[in-house]
Amino acid sequence: MKYLWLTASIFFISVLPCLGQPVVMKISKTQQEKAVTLAQKALGDLSQSARQVDLKSIGFENEKQVREAKIGVPIGDYTIHLNELKEYRPGRPAAEMLHATGRLLFPVEVNQKARSMVTLSLQQEAWVIESFGGQNQIQTITDLRKSIANSEGRSENELFQVRIPALQLAFIAVERGSEIYLSPLFDLTRYGLQKGKKYRAEEVLEKLIDEARQHNGLPT
Secondary structure, eight states: OOSOOTTTOEEEEEEETTTTEEEEEEEOHHHHHHHHHHHHHHHHHHHHTGGGSOGGGGTOSSHHHHHHOEEOOOEEEEEOOHHHHHTOOTTSOGGGGOEEEEEEEEEEEETTEEEEEEEEEEETTEEEEEEEOOHHHHHHHHHHHHHHHHHHTOOGGGOEEEEEGGGTEEEEEEEETTEEEEEESSOBGGGTBOTTOOEEHHHHHHHHHHHHHHOOOOOO
């Protein structure tokens, strides 16, 4: 089952714990168009007010880059909850642990290189701009996404982000048949995980159980 297909459709996953089955919710074409339109509007507004903005703080060197910038292929966002990770048992499919956040990360590209990011959030059936910026983050995400897509012979729009906020960890995810593989955005030596290397999601979760159980549950 495909978790995301952002060219023709945008999907989010909600998990139905009682059945242990992922449930796909399709966002309408109208909602897709609204998301893209809002991201483009955010970029247009920035161009109009570029002289009043500290452009370097959001990833641009000058006004010319803002005028040349384009919205790239969005990235779907999923999280794994700390309480569920604490209770994880080897053998449980990782797909059951994924929760859609309702966020889309739109790269803002200049000459096909991510310079910034517009993050949208779906709230009460309407998209809102959550943030604009995050140059280092989006460059890392898009570079790794492109590398994995090329190595897998897949489209970039088939890959998505998986985060574990409590442990401050993030991965790029790709599906192979019924399995999900996770690639860390950075080297995670304490867990024996290398940046960009693909691991079965279940293997990653098993490496994180002890840390999750030691976590105090407070926001990080």
